Amino acid sequence: MALSYVYAAWGNVPVIVALFFGLKAAVLAIVVEAVVRIGKRALKNRVMIALAAIAFVGIFFFNVPFPIIVFGAAIIGFVAGLMGLAEFEANAGHAADKGKPAVDDMLGEGIPEHARPTVARALAVSAIWLALWLIPVIALLVTLGSANVFSQIAVFFSKMAVVTFGGAYAVLAYVAQQAVENYGWLKPGEMLDGLGMAETTPGPLIMVLQFVGFMAAYRDPGSLAPMMAGTLGGLLATWVTFTPCFLWIFLGAPFVETLRGNKALNAALSAITAAVVGVVLNLAIWFAIHSVFRETVPVRAFPLSFDAPNFVTVDPWALALSIAAAVAIFRFKVGMIPTLAASCIAGIVLYLLGAIS
Numbered sequence: 001m002a003l004s005y006v007y008a009a010w011g012n013v014p015v016i017v018a019l020f021f022g023l024k025a026a027v028l029a030i031v032v033e034a035v036v037r038i039g040k041r042a043l044k045n046r047v048m049i050a051l052a053a054i055a056f057v058g059i060f061f062f063n064v065p066f067p068i069i070v071f072g073a074a075i076i077g078f079v080a081g082l083m084g085l086a087e088f089e090a091n092a093g094h095a096a097d098k099g100k101p102a103v104d105d106m107l108g109e110g111i112p113e114h115a116r117p118t119v120a121r122a123l124a125v126s127a128i129w130l131a132l133w134l135i136p137v138i139a140l141l142v143t144l145g146s147a148n149v150f151s152q153i154a155v156f157f158s159k160m161a162v163v164t165f166g167g168a169y170a171v172l173a174y175v176a177q178q179a180v181e182n183y184g185w186l187k188p189g190e191m192l193d194g195l196g197m198a199e200t201t202p203g204p205l206i207m208v209l210q211f212v213g214f215m216a217a218y219r220d221p222g223s224l225a226p227m228m229a230g231t232l233g234g235l236l237a238t239w240v241t242f243t244p245c246f247l248w249i250f251l252g253a254p255f256v257e258t259l260r261g262n263k264a265l266n267a268a269l270s271a272i273t274a275a276v277v278g279v280v281l282n283l284a285i286w287f288a289i290h291s292v293f294r295e296t297v298p299v300r301a302f303p304l305s306f307d308a309p310n311f312v313t314v315d316p317w318a319l320a321l322s323i324a325a326a327v328a329i330f331r332f333k334v335g336m337i338p339t340l341a342a343s344c345i346a347g348i349v350l351y352l353l354g355a356i357s
Contacts, residue, residue, distance in 0.1 A: 001234055003197045004214040008230060011193070014357070015348060021356055022347025023196035024189070024291045025321030026340045030199060031284045033329050034169045039277045047087040048274040051076070055278030059173065060285065063305040066174030067163040069275055077271025081264035088267035117254035129247035133158070137240060149220040150236060152183060153213050157237045160209075161244040168205035170276040173283035175212060185216035188290035195287075200340055206241065213237025292318050317356055321346055 010016050043049045051073060058064035080088040137154040144151050156178060164171050172195065179185045186194070191212075198208035217233025218226050259265055286307075289296055294313040299306050325343050328334040334342075350356045 001210060001214070001231070003201070004211045004230065004234055005227065007193065007197070007211070008215070008218050008227065015351060018347045018351030018356060019344045020193045020196060020347070021318070021350070022321060022343040022345065023200075023340060024192045024287075025318055025347075026325040026343035027192060027196045027199055028284070028287050028291055028322045029325035029329050029339065030336055031169060031195075031280070031287055032326060035277065035280050035284050036330075038167075038169075038273070038280060042270075042273040042277050045087045047085075048270070051271055051274040052278040052281070055275035056281050057278075059177075059279055060282045061306050062303050063177070066170070066177070066279060067159070069279060070163050070165050070272055073271040073275035074268040077268035078264050080271070081267025084263075085267075088270050089263070115254050117258065121254070122251055125250045126247065129243065129250065133240065133243040133247065136236075148222070149217055150233065153216055153233055153236050154240050156183070157209060157213065157240045158244070161241050164206075164245075165272050165276065167276070168208075169280045169283055171206065172208065173279050173286065175209065176283065176286060179212050179216070183216065185212060185219065188286075190215065192287055192291055196340070199336065207238075209241050210234040210238045288322070292322060317350055 006016075011020075039052070043052055055069050055073065058069055059066065077088050137158055140148070140151045140154050146152075146155070160171060160175060163174070176188075176191045180188055180191055194208045194211040194215075195205075197211060198205050201207065211234070213236055214230040214234035217236075218230030221229030224232070289307060289309045292315055293309040293311070294315055295310040296307040297310050299308050321343055324346075325339050328339050328342070329336075347356070
């Protein structure tokens, strides 16, 4: 929230722009590193590689929404699991190698009463957390209407919270697609700035959603002061993002032991993870196009729908900093924070030398 205040108040100050110029170069390298890291773990065979490729082509070239990709992959994996296809089998993991899982030792000989799945407890948990989640959303829709920015924030981030498979990088591809192209809350470069700010903080990367909600309301404050509207928008985005998490945790936790041995479900999760690799690759390329090139060319020829880079508008300094950050991370194994700091300093130095404006 503090960084959102700073960005809204001083984001156009030249030295701050230069700092973010360097920050975006490092973020691009970090996202690419995430693609490689997830890919090594998830793409164990040609079938998984094909799923990742299909997911990438679908979301990048045809603008297929992230939720459809997730549910499509889940259905494919679930059916494959029922058919017993070996390509979709999840790794047994450490627990299978060492006998009884550590969690069983911590729980004792039996599952505690409060952790046993019961219909009554499931209904009570659902009632509590659904009320905390949906009552504010419904109240906003009724009082302000569906076109109001606060209603849009509440509905969009509620939908996003339902499909948060694959971690923050996968979800942010969906958020960037919607916040920039559909709602117009942010420009592509600002989404990059927000991701860079989130990378510099110790909290979860998904907290960049607070920045998105802040800027959406800040730019459409209605009768409120912009900073007050931004504060409320950021808090609202945070609430509807995290409240559903408590619903999933408290509702689903007692059933985890029962579901852990379900081969069809594990196959569905394996397929989702493979598809997520393609989604995160889309995020990396989307960020690269909008950070390394000054202009893009929209390609809209049904069913194709994507932004292609205008290669003559390449920014050589942005490209050089991105390559340097990638070399630092991949070749020299430099940590994320030192890479971010060095890239920010490089951006400020380039500004002081007059290389960037």
